[in-house]
Amino acid sequence: MGYSGKFGASVLALAIAAGGAFAQDLQIGNGDWWQQAGAPFKGVTLRGVTESTPASNFVSDVLAPKFEELTGIRVDVETTSWDQMYDKAIKDMEAGTGIYDMIYIEQDIVYAYMARNFLVDLTTALKDKPALKAANYDEANFTTFANNFRGAEDGNLYGTPMEAFIKVYLYRTDLFGNADVRAAFKEKTGRDLEPAKTHAEYAEIAQFFTQWGKDHDEDLWGTTAQAHTGHPASWYEYFESIAPTFGVYDWGIDAANNYAATVENGGRMNSDEAKEAMKWWLSMRDIAPPESVQSTWTEVATTFAAGRAAQGLVYGENAAWIASDETKSRVVGNVGVALPPLQDGVMADAESGKGYIGYYDGGAFGLPVTSKNQDAALLFLQFMALPEVQEEWAAAASRVTLSSTYDTPKVQALDAELGGYYSMIRDQGRLFKGAPEYPFHAQLREATAPIFYDILTGAIAPDEGLDRMAAKAEEELTSLGYRK
Amino acid sequence: MQSRKLGWLLLAPTLIVLFLFGVVPFVYVVYVSFHDWNPFAANPDMVFSGANNFRRAVFDAGFLASLGVTVAFVFFAVLSELVIGYALAQAFMKDFPGKAFFRTIHTLPLIMAPIIVGSIWKLMTTPSIGIIPSLLDSWFGYDMNIGQSAATAFVITVIMDIWHWTPLVTLTLIAALVSLPPDPFEQAQIDGANKRQIFWHITLPMIAPAVVATVFIRLMDALRTVDEVLMLTGGGPGSATRYVGVHIFKEVFPRTNYGYGSAVSVIVLYLTIVVCWLLYVSMLAPRNSKKG
Numbered sequence: 111m112g113y114s115g116k117f118g119a120s121v122l123a124l125a126i127a128a129g130g131a132f133a134q135d136l137q138i139g140n141g142d143w144w145q146q147a148g149a150p151f152k153g154v155t156l157r158g159v160t161e162s163t164p165a166s167n168f169v170s171d172v173l174a175p176k177f178e179e180l181t182g183i184r185v186d187v188e189t190t191s192w193d194q195m196y197d198k199a200i201k202d203m204e205a206g207t208g209i210y211d212m213i214y215i216e217q218d219i220v221y222a223y224m225a226r227n228f229l230v231d232l233t234t235a236l237k238d239k240p241a242l243k244a245a246n247y248d249e250a251n252f253t254t255f256a257n258n259f260r261g262a263e264d265g266n267l268y269g270t271p272m273e274a275f276i277k278v279y280l281y282r283t284d285l286f287g288n289a290d291v292r293a294a295f296k297e298k299t300g301r302d303l304e305p306a307k308t309h310a311e312y313a314e315i316a317q318f319f320t321q322w323g324k325d326h327d328e329d330l331w332g333t334t335a336q337a338h339t340g341h342p343a344s345w346y347e348y349f350e351s352i353a354p355t356f357g358v359y360d361w362g363i364d365a366a367n368n369y370a371a372t373v374e375n376g377g378r379m380n381s382d383e384a385k386e387a388m389k390w391w392l393s394m395r396d397i398a399p400p401e402s403v404q405s406t407w408t409e410v411a412t413t414f415a416a417g418r419a420a421q422g423l424v425y426g427e428n429a430a431w432i433a434s435d436e437t438k439s440r441v442v443g444n445v446g447v448a449l450p451p452l453q454d455g456v457m458a459d460a461e462s463g464k465g466y467i468g469y470y471d472g473g474a475f476g477l478p479v480t481s482k483n484q485d486a487a488l489l490f491l492q493f494m495a496l497p498e499v500q501e502e503w504a505a506a507a508s509r510v511t512l513s514s515t516y517d518t519p520k521v522q523a524l525d526a527e528l529g530g531y532y533s534m535i536r537d538q539g540r541l542f543k544g545a546p547e548y549p550f551h552a553q554l555r556e557a558t559a560p561i562f563y564d565i566l567t568g569a570i571a572p573d574e575g576l577d578r579m580a581a582k583a584e585e586e587l588t589s590l591g592y593r594k
Numbered sequence: 595m596q597s598r599k600l601g602w603l604l605l606a607p608t609l610i611v612l613f614l615f616g617v618v619p620f621v622y623v624v625y626v627s628f629h630d631w632n633p634f635a636a637n638p639d640m641v642f643s644g645a646n647n648f649r650r651a652v653f654d655a656g657f658l659a660s661l662g663v664t665v666a667f668v669f670f671a672v673l674s675e676l677v678i679g680y681a682l683a684q685a686f687m688k689d690f691p692g693k694a695f696f697r698t699i700h701t702l703p704l705i706m707a708p709i710i711v712g713s714i715w716k717l718m719t720t721p722s723i724g725i726i727p728s729l730l731d732s733w734f735g736y737d738m739n740i741g742q743s744a745a746t747a748f749v750i751t752v753i754m755d756i757w758h759w760t761p762l763v764t765l766t767l768i769a770a771l772v773s774l775p776p777d778p779f780e781q782a783q784i785d786g787a788n789k790r791q792i793f794w795h796i797t798l799p800m801i802a803p804a805v806v807a808t809v810f811i812r813l814m815d816a817l818r819t820v821d822e823v824l825m826l827t828g829g830g831p832g833s834a835t836r837y838v839g840v841h842i843f844k845e846v847f848p849r850t851n852y853g854y855g856s857a858v859s860v861i862v863l864y865l866t867i868v869v870c871w872l873l874y875v876s877m878l879a880p881r882n883s884k885k886g
Contacts, residue, residue, distance in 0.1 A: 197847050204633055222634050329722070339741050340830020342848075400721035403741030403831070418722075553634055556849035560656055560833055567744065567832040591636030 148181025218545030269474025275426030334422025647857030679763025712825025744834035
């Protein structure tokens, strides 16, 4: 990348940082209405708990102060680790203590929360209280990702989407475009160096770059791997990002068939495709940077941003800062995005709605029924969904929840910088899918995780391990009462 | 009579707090342990299940394995802390330049929250960026990766615990050593006893109550270790550092298996009491009976 390119990237990064960092930069329409609507609640403090992510940090650092400035309602958002967030929210709602007025609901837990009637029906609540309805708030503004937070029967919204992104295939454009590298790759493989479309191509590229790093004494490896040997992040990488690209969807569990997981009973958790996926992923893990066996979701992004991997699957919430923030990333301006490599037939499955090609991640802020400040919280949840705040938020945290956000200038500029990441969410987001609609995510994961970690350490062979995991999954689902 | 009432009145706040935050939760955990209760099950209600959870725990390979690694962890960590702590206590009994400074520095780990300790050790041990793997690689060519090697992960968690808690042992033993009367030591020296004999026959018996109290405290703490290990290894690689505290945490919180998790907690509490009692009997009871 030339000087002008770096300068341009720096200017863009500075513009984004300056734009996203200050609440006073947000211009909110109907300021008088917000003042009047907030007046009855002046002095109230809303408490929220969320995972510490770029999107959540924007809520606490930018949106909360702006909302307080407009309405006089203070918003304290506690940003904590992923597991602590769930722990705190669940205990609060289970015990009915009413500490939190807003909780982060990752897409994979919303079905469990709805099954337990933990959440306020926002659609109905706003219909019943028209005085609290903000003019610029409209459920129709949301992208289709909001459907994940709608009730299966009533179609009403149970959370305000605040985070939505896909797990993308990132690659280093400086390496993929380097003439020497391309020539060496062509000589070695007989084909041009382009982002992989199949697993075989991906593996070939990964092996090439890992060897390149060794040969040139560089800290460079061919791929990332979210392969922690004791943290659920690895479990999720396999089941939500790797297995689907081999045609194993919804964790290999057939909900319509009595939640079968084993091939014997009609499930696919231990199918040949699942076993092939596991072996392929482990082979990639083996040529990834050594920290990969301790990497969770965030560390993978850090590894890529440090320039230690030529390609990898990275959560899109990190894409913007990896591509544009020179204070954190060494690959600014050198990031390209592509769809994940796939087995034959998977794209056709995704196009027809039978399957999907990767993980569409995200979350919403929900209002617990135990909250003691529900009306004031309803105001803040609408405030988060105003079109006026979306551009800065999308640029700061690579997330889009409103359709109109794609057309804003900053997002379009960053889209170009990121090689079309935002366009990919808009145009091809439908090919990705969030977690399956199960009310037992953490329970099933924790029941099978010890076996999964043993597969990662090599204590159990992949085939035997997946057989045992599938059997354990059925045992757990029977114990929980979902499998009859 | 008046002063007795006043005594109870003054004690009442403490007793109420102890009752509310000690006795009530304990009774509740015992109550829950006799039920099947997972709020995310098809039936989210508590269902009485008798001793099923206890029976299940006894045959649960995962729990038994976690108990096994916990015993090894506690043995190596507490024994090392005792030996190193005693050596440091003896060192701090002597005068040397910068003693106050070193004594202060040495106690710093004690004031750190366990989660911070775990974070620090994670930073220090992460392959490629951590100082420990980097030094081991450059000095000995040893490729250390606690995400891959079960033995390494176990050893590092033990070292982390030693780093964190040895200062407590040192401070306790310094207090015990300072309080020892000089006469028996002077008499022993006059009688020609060597250092080893003085240690085994005078020092150790006289500081035994302090040693036992320290071991009790460290034993109980080590048995319930969660935060540091969860942050450092997550219980891995595999189940290599899934100590019983981590096992209970994963059962109760992410898995929301409240009934079974409570039963395992009760079992671990019972085992802790038994181990402490055995220690007490083997180390202090003979001494007390001699006195009697």
